[in-house]
Amino acid sequence: MDTMQQPPRPARKANNISPKLVIWIIVAVVLVMLVLSSFFVVDQTEQSVVLRFGKYSRTVGPGLQTKIPLGIEASYNVPTQVVQTMTFGYRSSPSKGALYANPDYANESVMLTGDLNIIDVEWIVQYKIEDPVKWMFNVESRETTIRDISQSVMNKLVGDLPILSVMTSERTKIEVEAQAEMQKVFDTYGLGVRVVTVKLQNIVPPVGAVQDAFEDVNKAIQDMNRLINEGKQNYNKVIPSAKGEANKAIQVAQGYAAERVNQAEGDVARFNSVLDVYRQNKEITRTRLYIETMESIINPVEGGSVTLVDKNLSNFLPVQMLGGQK
C-alpha cells in the first residue's frame, strides 16, 4: 500500500507504473473473480448438481451456494419442482391457445385401433425431474426420449382396443396404464423422471368424411328420439281426450237411464192415482177427461188453426175464427 501513497505521482505516470501496483491490481482482480465464481444461486424450484473435476460431488438445494472456483467445481441447476408438459397431436402456445394446423402434429396422433380402424388421439404428458443426477447424466436426448416412449406406449394401448372403447369407456384406463407403462420404461433407462399424469384430450375419428359419418350416427340417434317422441306426442294428444269422451258417453247414458225410469215412475204414479178415481166413478171421469182434453186441444195457446166443418151442412156455422187471430 505504500507505493500508492508515494509522491510525486504525475511524474511517473507517463512511463513508470509501479510493478507492485500492477501485481496488486492483478491479484485484486483475480481475487474478485475467484470470490464471485465461487458463489452461485439455486432457485426455489431447482436443485443443483455439483461436479468436481467432472465427477459427481453433491446435490444442493435452493439458496446461495458455494463451490470451488477455477473450474474445479462446476454446478448445473436442474428445475426439479417444475411440472413440465408435453403435448401430442397439437402444440399450444400461451398467446394463441392450442395449435392444430400443422400436419406434422397430426402425424403424431394418427393411430390404428385394435379393430383396424384409424383414429386421431391427442394427449398430454406431465412429468417432473425427480432425480437431477440421473436426469443430467444417464440419457442423451431426454425430451426426445420422453416423446418417443410416450408415443409408443399410447400407440400400443390404442392398438389393443376397439375404436369405440378408445373413444368412450376405456379413456381413463388408457391414461392410467400409459402413465404406469411410461414410468416403467423411464425407470429402466434411469431417466430420473416421474410421470405426474397422462391425460387424453381430443379423441376423434379422422377429420372429414369419416368424422361426418360418426356425427351422423349422433344425428340419427336424435332423429330416432324425435320420431319416438312424435309418436308419443300423438298418443298423448288423442288417448286422454278419447278417455274423456268415453266417460262422457257413459255419463250421458246414465243420465238418460235415470230420466227414463223416473219418467216412467212419474207417469205411472199419475196414472195410478187417476185410475183409483176412475174406478169409483167410471162414466163421469171418462167423460170429464174427454172433454178436458178436447178443450185444451181445440183451444191451443199457440200454433195451428182450427177449421170446423159440418159434414151435413144442415147447420152451417162459420166457426172459422174460432182458432184466433189468423
Added chain:
Amino acid sequence: MRTNVNKKLITTLVIVGIFLVIFVLLGPFYILYEGQQSVLTRFGKIVNTETSAGLKFKMPLVDNVVIYPKKIISWDGAAQRIPTKENQFIWVDTTARWKIADPAKYYETVNTISNGLSRMNDVLDSSIRTIISENYLNESVRNTNKINNIKVEEQVQNLDNVEDAETLRNLTATQARQETISIGRDGLSQRMFEQAKQFTDAFGIELIDIIVRQIRYSDDLTESVYQRMIKERNQIAEAYRSYGRGQLAQWQGKTENEEKVILSEAYAKSETIKGIADAKAADIYAKSYNLDPEFFELWRTLESYRKTIPSLDKVLSTDMQYFNRLYGQDMGK
C-alpha cells in the same frame, strides 16, 4: 532501475503465461465429466479407456483423447413402408436406444457417433423390415388378445322397452371377433431387438431396446379403411333412424287402436245402460197399465192427443162427440 524491474517482470509474466498455455493445451490432465467416457490413444494405438468421471492423466503431446458419451443415445429411424405377411403396406416408425458399451471396440469399428448412427440405420432397418413382413398386420397392431374380451356397445338410451334396446344393440353392434394373435407388438419389438443385437454387439454398442413408435396404413389403404369406417357408421345410423320410424308407426297404431277400443267400449256400455233403463221403464209402465187396460187406452190416447194435435192445422167435423151439444139440446143423441 525501475525500467529493468519492469522488463524483468513482464518477461517473467509472458514466459509463465506461455508455459501455462502450453500446459493447458498439452497438459497431462483432462477432465472427464459424468456421462462421458474416453479412449486414450498413443500414436494411434489404444492404450487406455476411462469410463468413470474425474480428472484423468495423459501423456502430453503423444496421447490423444477421444471422448464418447456414456449416456443412452436415441436412434430415430425414418418411417418405412413395409408390406405385412398378408401384403398390406403399412408405415412403421421405430426408434431405438443404445449406448457405447465398449469404447475401445467402438473406436476401432465405428469411430464417430454419426458413423454409429448410420451403422444402426443399416442394421435396425433391415431387422425391422424382416420381422414386420414375416408377420400378419394384427401382430404389429395389437399387443394382446384382450380386444376379444371387451364388449362394445352403442349407448342406447331413452328406450322404455328392454327388448327394444336389446334389438337395437344387436342391430348396431360392430364388434367382429378379431383374429387371435400370438406375438403382439411387444413380442415383435423383442424379436427385432434380438435380431439386431447380434450385429450391434460387434460394434461395441449395447442395444437397449427397439420400440415401434407408430404404425399407420399406407395412403391408398387409408382411403379404403376410411370408406369402410364410413359404411359401418352409415349402417348404424340407418338402424337408429329405421328403429325410430318403426317406433313412430307403432305408436300411431297403438294410438288408433286404443282410441277405437276406448270409444267403442264406451258406446257399448252406454247403450247397455240405456237399454236396461228402457226395459225397466217398460216394466214399470206395463205393471201399472195392466191393472186396467181399458182405462189405460183412454188415458194414454187422450194424453197423446194433447201432445200431437194442438200444433196441427185442424179441420174438425162437427160430428165429433165433443160437438154434440153445439146446435142445441135436441141435437144430442
